[in-house]
Amino acid sequence: MILLEVQPIAAIATTPTAAKTLQPLCQNGVILWIPESVVGIAGAKIYTGSLKSHVTELWQTHQGLIFGLATGAVVRLIAPLLHHKSCDPAIVVVDETGKFAVSLCSGHQGGADKLTQAIAQLLNATPVLTGAASTLGLPAVDILGIPFGWQRGAGNWTEVSAAIARGESVQVIQEAGSTLWQSTASFQHSSLTLEPTPDTTPKVYITPHSSPLTPHPFIRWHPRVLWLGIGCERGTSRELIENAITQVCQEHRLAEQAIAGIATIDIKADEVGLIELCRDRNLPLRTFPADTLRSVTVPNPSKIVDAEVGTPSVAEAAALCAANAQNLLVAKQIFRAAEFQGAVTVAIAQAEQEYTGRTGCLLLIGIGPGQLDQMTPAAQAAVTSADVVIGYSLYIDLIASLLQPNQIIEALPITQERQRAQRAISLAQWGLTVAVVSSGDIGIYGMAGLVLEELQAQGWDGKTPSVEVFPGITAMQAAAARLGAPLMHDFCAISLSDLLTPWEVIEKRLHAAAQADFVTALYNPRSQTRIQQLTSAIKIFLQYRNPQTPVAVIRSAYRQDEQITLTTLKKLQDVPVDMLTTILIGNQSTRTQGNWMITPRGYNTGLP
Numbered sequence: 001m002i003l004l005e006v007q008p009i010a011a012i013a014t015t016p017t018a019a020k021t022l023q024p025l026c027q028n029g030v031i032l033w034i035p036e037s038v039v040g041i042a043g044a045k046i047y048t049g050s051l052k053s054h055v056t057e058l059w060q061t062h063q064g065l066i067f068g069l070a071t072g073a074v075v076r077l078i079a080p081l082l083h084h085k086s087c088d089p090a091i092v093v094v095d096e097t098g099k100f101a102v103s104l105c106s107g108h109q110g111g112a113d114k115l116t117q118a119i120a121q122l123l124n125a126t127p128v129l130t131g132a133a134s135t136l137g138l139p140a141v142d143i144l145g146i147p148f149g150w151q152r153g154a155g156n157w158t159e160v161s162a163a164i165a166r167g168e169s170v171q172v173i174q175e176a177g178s179t180l181w182q183s184t185a186s187f188q189h190s191s192l193t194l195e196p197t198p199d200t201t202p203k204v205y206i207t208p209h210s211s212p213l214t215p216h217p218f219i220r221w222h223p224r225v226l227w228l229g230i231g232c233e234r235g236t237s238r239e240l241i242e243n244a245i246t247q248v249c250q251e252h253r254l255a256e257q258a259i260a261g262i263a264t265i266d267i268k269a270d271e272v273g274l275i276e277l278c279r280d281r282n283l284p285l286r287t288f289p290a291d292t293l294r295s296v297t298v299p300n301p302s303k304i305v306d307a308e309v310g311t312p313s314v315a316e317a318a319a320l321c322a323a324n325a326q327n328l329l330v331a332k333q334i335f336r337a338a339e340f341q342g343a344v345t346v347a348i349a350q351a352e353q354e355y356t357g358r359t360g361c362l363l364l365i366g367i368g369p370g371q372l373d374q375m376t377p378a379a380q381a382a383v384t385s386a387d388v389v390i391g392y393s394l395y396i397d398l399i400a401s402l403l404q405p406n407q408i409i410e411a412l413p414i415t416q417e418r419q420r421a422q423r424a425i426s427l428a429q430w431g432l433t434v435a436v437v438s439s440g441d442i443g444i445y446g447m448a449g450l451v452l453e454e455l456q457a458q459g460w461d462g463k464t465p466s467v468e469v470f471p472g473i474t475a476m477q478a479a480a481a482r483l484g485a486p487l488m489h490d491f492c493a494i495s496l497s498d499l500l501t502p503w504e505v506i507e508k509r510l511h512a513a514a515q516a517d518f519v520t521a522l523y524n525p526r527s528q529t530r531i532q533q534l535t536s537a538i539k540i541f542l543q544y545r546n547p548q549t550p551v552a553v554i555r556s557a558y559r560q561d562e563q564i565t566l567t568t569l570k571k572l573q574d575v576p577v578d579m580l581t582t583i584l585i586g587n588q589s590t591r592t593q594g595n596w597m598i599t600p601r602g603y604n605t606g607l608p
């Protein structure tokens, strides 16, 4: 199932044709609604009453609505329901026959542009996006920080976005948070600059601070880098804690949106005021044992606290632990108020890396043998939906047309598989949706195994980050399709690369496959330095199979420079073979006909 990031999603169709067009989306978690008059649509739900009242209901409970109606009708339906782009659901319109998917409303913040692209892939429709950011590949400053969990702060958002859309210079002042967004195509092709500009130039601040307020247009994104260390008496009121936080932030000109979470000592894990505050503000509560807190050097240790809870510091030490920092941004302050119960201590430390508040996801994607039309629509949609795409540069080039201007692309050299896997895992653990792409099928001599093995080595619980694997057409199948039906009977694949497998093991498998009369696909048959293996493999096969056995040598299947050579086992040695080649060795019944290679299934042998 491909991931549609916006959830839950409802689709609505009022005619049988439109319902059939939208029906495939049901497999991707979309609920399709139809009126009673439309029959025979498996998996759809029936709504009774008027379409208008049904849409009003869906509006309250869904993040995305897909309409199989004319845009005019949709505009009239939703007009009375529209409130603001920050809270309205993403609206996508698909025409009756599924030729176009139109991102109608809440393109950026609501995710309609991304949803439209995913739906277009699934329905094989053309996506229609009309926002300036998507047509020109400009950075949508209002979604810039979403992958990193940044919070939107004060500012003239519409004005600054408009200045960028007009191509006017806008300065970015980044004081905190990830700089990965700076590598995106949309930033590089935009009028955003990191260079100093005059005061009057609009500014984008990426900062934990709530200042400066200037008379000139600006916007503020707040990466969640502030860890609040909190110590409190048992039963301290939630209001007191909340007031203390607001006061400390105001005094130090820190934005509350930049708060990553709250840190304290483990015996406070059940402190009601803290728990309620974290729940309502959606903040993580990190707790540390007294022993851990004791070992942290703090500016204001207390003997009284030490005697009470076994560490001379709770607030300061917990803030430093959670932020993984050496120094505090704000030393501890104690708050009491006559009208509230208890007392609270607050200290703040700033983390190097922001807390995203998102659950990361690894999409392991097979891109097929070459051309994009050999890649599954689900795999294409998965690439489009990712925050980051990681892969060997040749594969990244092959899927270039799927890449989005706001995506972070990390093309790495072919040799660095382990680094690629580790990089993908660490970004996903941090909260990003990371696509790892491999040629063919990612689970066949591809990156899927390496990523999962690395995850396992790191103590992965099998759930977080989540993993989804998207199958692709492997080289062996691509080659077979070009040749007819060589894999019609039992077959196997053997890689001749002995970089990760001892040659003795490969040799043993070659003997077994040859002896058991499997049609055999040889992957990685030869590299510039590894030439002997193929000669040995041919010798082994000649011990069991007729020298006239048909063999096909396929280089770059489904790529521009595709080459196919039909030969025999005896003559295979004379055919040029390299790392872009797959070899298919027939079984004892395999024959050729013209340029075709056929392995009989047995229909014509007279056996029942």
Ligand code: SAH
Binding pocket: 369, 370, 438, 439, 440, 441, 442, 443, 444, 445, 446, 473, 474, 475, 476, 478, 479, 522, 523, 524, 525, 554, 555, 556, 557, 558, 559, 578, 579, 580, 581, 582, 583
């Ligand atoms: N995951 C890939 C295999 C990677 S191993 C897949 O499923 O196809 C690399 C080997 O795959 C190459 O040495 C070659 O033997 C084979 N290969 C990959 N793409 C190919 C293509 N387009 N044509 C022929 N062989 C290919």
